[in-house]
Amino acid sequence: MLRSHTCGELRITNVGQTVTISGWVQGVRDKGSLLWIDLRDRYGITQITIETDNASKELVEIARTLGREFVISVTGNVTERYSKSDKLETGDIEIYPNKLVVLNPAITPPFTIEDETDGGDDIRMKYRYLDLRRNTVRKNLELRHRMAIETRNFLDKLNFLEVETPVLIKSTPEGARDFVVPSRMNPGEFYALPQSPQTFKQLLMVGGFDRYYQIVKCFRDEDLRADRQPEFTQIDCEMAFVEQEDILNTFEGLVRHLFKSVKGVDIPTLTRMTYADAMKLYGNDKPDIRFDMKFVELNDIVKGKAFKVFDDAELVVGICAKGAAAYTRKQMDELTDFVKRPQIGATGLIYARYNADGTIKSSVDKFYNEDELKKWVSVFGAQPGDLMLLIAGDENKARKALSELRLEMGSRLGLRDKNTFACHWVLDFPLLEYDEDSKRYHAMHHPFTSPKPEDIELLGSNPGAVRANAYDMVINGVEVGGGSIRIFNKQLQSRMFDLLGFTKEEAQAQFGFLMNAFEFGAPPHGGLALGFDRLCSLFGGSESIRDFIAFPKNNSGRDVMIDSPSTIAQAQLDELAIAVKK
């Protein structure tokens, strides 16, 4: 037996017992007559105390060879500590060992195994198995485990069935790029890894399964941004015989349950906002509503005053930053530089300070006198001490830039506390978006999303105006998931593929199985998928999903620990009937 207890388990009530514990040497302090070992495992740290004069010579000798991260097993008596520690849960006791075995020595780790480590990102990823020993990383994965359990508990109680859908599926050109897998048994043919189990979960609904879920790996071969992974995990769900309202209620329930059970936080009923309002009021389809700072449109009051920037602009739009009137010149310059960054793309920033003394001072005083500026104050609803920030230009660009500025101001003003959670739904997304490059419509969500019945007549005349029964769940400005009511009628599905530029043959070849299935009695259905990695990182108060994945890949899609991807043997290529192009 290698242990009778863990390193986090012993308490004052165990005093007098003989126990065996095993773990890693966190540290050794050798004071000559006394030698202490902090022994660590996943559950905690326990202090081993050796009185070198009283202990066996052999034991002391072994103890003096120990280094950081040695794996040892210790048998001894649990003793009440003379000076107790309230930093450790085991701080009331210590163990006087009569046996100490080195199970495995360790060479010096390349970084310290501490909450605050001296290791950079790259080295921690290369030695991820050491990084995983750190409390902070382990706690993230424990949180993830807890999230998965509570998700399943909640859905199981509602009669959802967890069904595994296949990983080796079929490549389809719609959406992001697929990872593909050459088939040896079918030379020249390929499987694809699923970007989501979308069609399979819909077929489960056709198959009468009614309520499906799965915590499932999905794959996208995209150029990776900072926080994207080629493989990621979704809480994937689908329901039949439901309307949008049923789905919103069910998954609002799930998220509230997760907050309550995992974080002990009561989240109020989720507010709802249309896509149109989200864009109008926040310039963003996933607004962070932990703070207000809604957009104010100013065309009516700022135009015609000979200020060319405003007169030429399609839209002048602004926000009111509470209590920021006293921003320094330097701070204002920073904000101007911020909005002029290429990825934000504004041409400049106009501002007006509503000073605490009631005076108003703007960067465009030449064009707007105090009376004019008082109108600004009025439409912004500004109070003395507030700062009004205005961006002008092409409507979409101006909104997008102001959205970024709003988030920046939210951060600067401390309005985006990671321990505050604002959850809401964004509804009524457009069904289609026009792509200038390919000169055709793309599905905003995916081709299986149903148009709102009242907008179906617009499909022919004005497809871009058709709204979908589609919804996103947003937490703290992050889209954590989304879904839709699906098309369940062959004719409408076929029409969607037409609109998306599929020929009849292409549609049939790629999605014929689904359209055929709709002819055999498909029920009304819909669903949603939540990004599990993202949800975990939000719950854990981190910006990075990588912190919540045991073995993540880097921005080149590479696992630097195992050094993958890698070349494979020519024999493997031959068997698969493929060649690598030079």
Add this chain to the structure above:
Amino acid sequence: MLRSHTCGELRITNVGQTVTISGWVQGVRDKGSLLWIDLRDRYGITQITIETDNASKELVEIARTLGREFVISVTGNVTERYSKSDKLETGDIEIYPNKLVVLNPAITPPFTIEDETDGGDDIRMKYRYLDLRRNTVRKNLELRHRMAIETRNFLDKLNFLEVETPVLIKSTPEGARDFVVPSRMNPGEFYALPQSPQTFKQLLMVGGFDRYYQIVKCFRDEDLRADRQPEFTQIDCEMAFVEQEDILNTFEGLVRHLFKSVKGVDIPTLTRMTYADAMKLYGNDKPDIRFDMKFVELNDIVKGKAFKVFDDAELVVGICAKGAAAYTRKQMDELTDFVKRPQIGATGLIYARYNADGTIKSSVDKFYNEDELKKWVSVFGAQPGDLMLLIAGDENKARKALSELRLEMGSRLGLRDKNTFACHWVLDFPLLEYDEDSKRYHAMHHPFTSPKPEDIELLGSNPGAVRANAYDMVINGVEVGGGSIRIFNKQLQSRMFDLLGFTKEEAQAQFGFLMNAFEFGAPPHGGLALGFDRLCSLFGGSESIRDFIAFPKNNSGRDVMIDSPSTIAQAQLDELAIAVKK
């Protein structure tokens, strides 16, 4: 709202309520003045009754258009039935509808949606979404769901953490063939799909995770036999600071918990048998011990009697089939044909009947007189009425053939009831097996399995004799899983790779990350994996794992429903820098 209740929910206590239910039309009976609709969903069937004279004309007209598998929604009053049905859980009530909406019509399904269907395997797979509507198929997947929940419940309570390991990993030549995934971002390089999360779960142990599990998809590009799937699911587990005994106890507990919680069956403590005994007594490393019929070796008593077949044989071995002495000539011929089939490979079958009247009659009376045959009776421990069956030949072949015959006799004698469960461990597998083709040793389990400490000295002199700390769990003659105590020491791991014919460079390139990890304080660890598909099929009393997979592939690795694998676009191949060889 599309339903207030399911089709399996309404009882006598609901009488008087107005309800809405939705589902599929299982059948319609039209008797003119009365028309009945059986409405089905996942939860059951509810009878809708229409008095055609009293119902609205429109409703009756709609009802008369309904066909099998139409999806409808019905609102009406729950009424107590005049003649109740005890075949349906809802058999006390019926619904008199005042509203009937066709949500989706259905064309005639290609096979009947009944427990006993008229559809063959191929057509059911092509229309799997219709097959899934059948009770029997749905119940299999509900069983699977329940198995997964109870597995997680059990392991969660024991502090196991569910950790997701990556799907895009690295190809290694050891073991079965990998599925590979070309990397677009790293041209010429490939990921592999995991055959198991073996190295990752070991790294989690190095990382201090201590108790890991995952219900996880694994992949093997093998030529598919009847009951293999290219993607399959494992309950994958690993523990640190354990010895073999800890692992056996833990997972014996899991399986007993599953039997109890899912099937209400109490399974006794698992018996244990060494690999050597399994081979000696049953000719099989996964013996079905629902019945006894152990092997009896006869060399000592049958040789030297001028019967050349026995004299020339390395081994004469037999079984005693209780109560089968009265087998007819035809039955004996069938058994002889059975053992002579190429896949079984015996050259013939010798038998001796111990008749009910106490006489003995054998197929080799010419060589063995009654006194000799009485010695047979004695070593077999046969009773009057028993049939002794003997096979002679090369030792391994004879045992293998007799093992098949034993299973056949078990089946014929009704000793293999699928509702009886005999679970046991087979222990002490050989570490290595010699492969005549490649003239080298292969790992019997995998290269990370540890030799028994007492056998390590044999590694140099007689590698084939080294036993491993490896174990299989066997239920009813099916290997449902296996595992081992792992090597956790770099030098021993390196020596294993030597033995397996790896050069130092190959070992380092492929498994360097693991051997390096062992230098940083790896704890003793071990684990096991259970085949989840197989376990579910055993619990469900089926021979076929395919019945327990929502969307299985056929023997060519093809999903005939979605028609995958398939060709992909040239542009995709170009992006991936690969070409298909003609």
